[in-house]
Amino acid sequence: MALKNKERNLYLSNVAVEKALNIFLERINKNLKNHEKEFISVIDSLGRVSASAVFAKYSSPNYNASAMDGIAVKASTTFFASERNPIQLKINKDFIYVDTGEPIKKPYDAVIMIEDVVEIDEERVEIIKAASPWQHIRPIGEDIVANEMIIPSNHIIRPVDIGALLSGGIYELKVYKKPKVGIIPTGTEIIEPGEKMEDGKIIESNSRVFEGLVKELGGEPNRYKPVPDDYYLLKSTILKAIDENHIVIINAGSSAGTKDYTKKLVDELGEVLVHGIATKPGKPTILGVINEKAVIGIPGYPVSAYFVFDTFVKPLIKKYQGQYMDDSNKVQAVLSKRIVSSLKHKEFVRIKLGRVDEQLIATPLSRGAGVSMSLVRADGVFVIPQNSEGVEAGEKIEVSLLKPLNKINKTIVSIGSHDLIMDLIGNLIHKQNAFYDLSSAHVGSLGGIMALRRREAHIAPIHLLDATTGEYNVSFVKKYLSNLDMALIKGVKRVQGIIIQKGNPKNIYDFEDLLKEEIVFVNRQRGAGTRILLDYELKKRKINPSKIIGYDREMTTHMAVAAAVASGSADAGVGVLSAAKAMDLEFIPIGEEEYDFLVPVKYLDKGMIQLFIKVIKSKEFKEILENMGGYGLEHTGEIIKVK
């Protein structure tokens, strides 16, 4: 842990992304061009990429074939047949019976459907309609003509291609070899799933994300056992990986700290092309080459890791298979919140999208490089170019989709107060109908009301106490949304209180105790109903909030508050009973409040809102909440129009 300043190389370069990628690809172009191809069975070729055009060997059909069950005839012998003038045909002279697919040979040149044939006896049939030449015959090559191109080079093979290739007599084809991607997780602090969890340890997960991404891109991942921060171990692993793969990823250790050996090793074994890229997240990236093979040092934060992979490894894996980057899966959306960025770097902002009133609303998610859940929740990515200082709320932006748009169109956008039940409702909605989703952003009750006013959400969970009337929610809706027809879908009654550590070691019994010097508090963000409740209680007791240590430390969910208390980084916080229970903490009740769902009346008939109401009224939901405790469900799902 003795990491002194002088031992560090503090200075990374700040190369623009596009420039870095060009330098990189140009340098390993020779290796790319010489990438091996292989012949594989067509039957096993799903998802592989053709390395040359494939031309049919046979025609399909390869003979003139009957297209119907019926009889084969010479058209000329039927020309005068009519209802008034039926013609009799003799078997093996004038006709033969044929099934669909059977060959039609000379002298026959037409087929009459069995439904149009009257059988007289074993040998003779009668027809009452002329057959035109070649009717109901599939000519040779109707589907595929020999020597016709079935698929071009660089084509990703689909099931229908396999069918056509086989029909054209092709049983093997030349494809690009799957590029092998060596993945080396490093770091003394990482543990494998199942190993003992303790402070300072983190579960290694980036390499597993890389494995999945490599597979999805058609490559072959090759993960090595995690390597601790040890120069010699890392060196031998890199040499092995370079030997066994086309591309090598070294995860973490790519920065400039004393234990960051990647740069030193790539320099020693090959060449560092770029160290430090003008991107956020992802700056401490290394692009290098060893034995003409690409080596990428990727930073450790999961979000950085994802975007650096996406920016530098993905195009490489594609190139090894004759594919190009496809950046055109973009949609236009309106930005709901101002984003400030730096001129120093290109920034990747994860975006939550919602279709509200026909408009696609883009809401930025957490920008922390360590927040892997922001990738799980993201619907798309918005790229702020290096020379931009950011974008204002209300501007149109282009978002690269991470989910299909039709999924996004069926997502209920909920913005407002947090409660644990939002996760549960989201799950039950998805369980009922995997078409629908609930996307839930936690900005507090007032923030939710504002989001509805700006038409950025379908629904807002709120719990706002009107101190003058003692009534919940209604007066706030009237005040802030007086010009809109709104409804409250009644939610749950829930118990709020002070969350404290198990056994109450700091002897906290009331709000006054929060003023003690040894007590560290953790708060919710401004606009949260829970904070408004806290302030109301403090005011009632004439307590000056600024005297409470930690009053300024803001968390955005009940669970985050409970987690802070559970870990000992805070002694007390305010939140709901269910959060305290979930973290096995103690709880001093303050009172019961009404947590409802505010929704514009015009949305009440929408399928997604109907599903939402159905879910919260369901038996399953009630049972889950009863098990959790701390919730009242008498009026859940009732609708109250406000106005």
Added chain:
Amino acid sequence: MALKNKERNLYLSNVAVEKALNIFLERINKNLKNHEKEFISVIDSLGRVSASAVFAKYSSPNYNASAMDGIAVKASTTFFASERNPIQLKINKDFIYVDTGEPIKKPYDAVIMIEDVVEIDEERVEIIKAASPWQHIRPIGEDIVANEMIIPSNHIIRPVDIGALLSGGIYELKVYKKPKVGIIPTGTEIIEPGEKMEDGKIIESNSRVFEGLVKELGGEPNRYKPVPDDYYLLKSTILKAIDENHIVIINAGSSAGTKDYTKKLVDELGEVLVHGIATKPGKPTILGVINEKAVIGIPGYPVSAYFVFDTFVKPLIKKYQGQYMDDSNKVQAVLSKRIVSSLKHKEFVRIKLGRVDEQLIATPLSRGAGVSMSLVRADGVFVIPQNSEGVEAGEKIEVSLLKPLNKINKTIVSIGSHDLIMDLIGNLIHKQNAFYDLSSAHVGSLGGIMALRRREAHIAPIHLLDATTGEYNVSFVKKYLSNLDMALIKGVKRVQGIIIQKGNPKNIYDFEDLLKEEIVFVNRQRGAGTRILLDYELKKRKINPSKIIGYDREMTTHMAVAAAVASGSADAGVGVLSAAKAMDLEFIPIGEEEYDFLVPVKYLDKGMIQLFIKVIKSKEFKEILENMGGYGLEHTGEIIKVK
């Protein structure tokens, strides 16, 4: 082959698709609901579907962690630091060194970046800026809070989900078992790849398409050895398949012929729910149930097979994994050609799409149930409902996409005359840049000019001889497109002639010989430049075309003509030398003609047309054509503006 009428059951029912699907799903609902789940390792869960919501076990980070390399301090000891008032801190008393990710424990509550620290000696550092409490510390649960939902039920697991699950301490999760789909190919006429090809035999390919589709949908295909049309063999295979799978597909034999045993067997072993569906293609479909398991009898034509799978098997495989059919990947397009349909059935029309002048143009592909290449070429599917008689040209239709729209937007739409080189150009374009594609429809030279006039194509290959001037193409462009700025990209000179069988067994030497009674001719479609050339030559010789047997039999490509001659179903046809050579046929030259590419001037600057020109001017293209023979390349790629 003795298939008499009385042995057949000619009458299938004609149940509407939606009704049939409802009957089917309702009947096997119990089996669907009891579908097994299993626990698997998160590491192996890519693409699997969660069978319940997954909640985090640990928080991530699970401790307060340094977000930077630097020093951990007590914020309160730094409050008065400034440039004028630097503060000195002592190691292990006021601060400790920390690396990114290391735990921050009491009494420390802030981190100062190493870049902002001045090291005085081994024990002391100086700072010139106050640290605010909790700065550069990732609080417990910043990413994931214990008990938070990471993914809901029925969620298809992506690489980023794997990362978040592991970070949340989840190493195993419950997923739906992959539904096993038994695939039984049947038919005495089918052969396996590698078996000897002969008339009446076809290569079994549908089961391989099903395998691919099942895999793509997350199921597990289980293909059985092809079963000949034998009642007992088929029976034992069905019983085995029912035992080993959740769903069983029997391919071909689902109609009502004497050798179509599927219906009889499903009836005997279980229950036939529906036989005969109001759909085109795909009418002779069987939906049944044996031992509460779904059995689907699918007709043999590849296109029927595809759509019946898509309509009845796909929703089933999805349901077994908690997923729903997603029909919303649709675009609006303008229909370029009238489509007539019958009120009797719902029809699936394969569609080629092209982005011309901002408009998406939909051109129907071959509607033959046997044309598997129409599935390879299709960009989408247009469904004509059962109660519709069809759609007029120019109407807006909804097309369900089979390819991403951005791929379609980068496709050169070529409509016009056919030549073998179109395949080659298409391949070279795709090889140069897998982003771009060439879609080539063959409607003859005049058809191509009309398509450009209607703005349905980017480019039209034409070879039209002006009999009065002897000049090619220009006068036709002036006549039909006088109001548009057009250019001709010079293509190739090519030799046209009469294609005859090897060794010339029928003694054909000139056009006059086509009149002989024993000679069967095969023609090109109306509007084809080759047919215009033929008519010109016939007229010159005062030959009455109606006296030529087979003059009315129309093929749309040179290769189809050559294939007809090669197979002996015709003795002669007119076409290009390269087609005769490709099929190893003999050839009587008529003359050389100019095969050019007509293009609106405004498209000349487009990237895709530039790439087209680059490709036809390339050395690789010239070498391929020189090897094929029959082409002149003096002016290839030159541009002539017409007007």
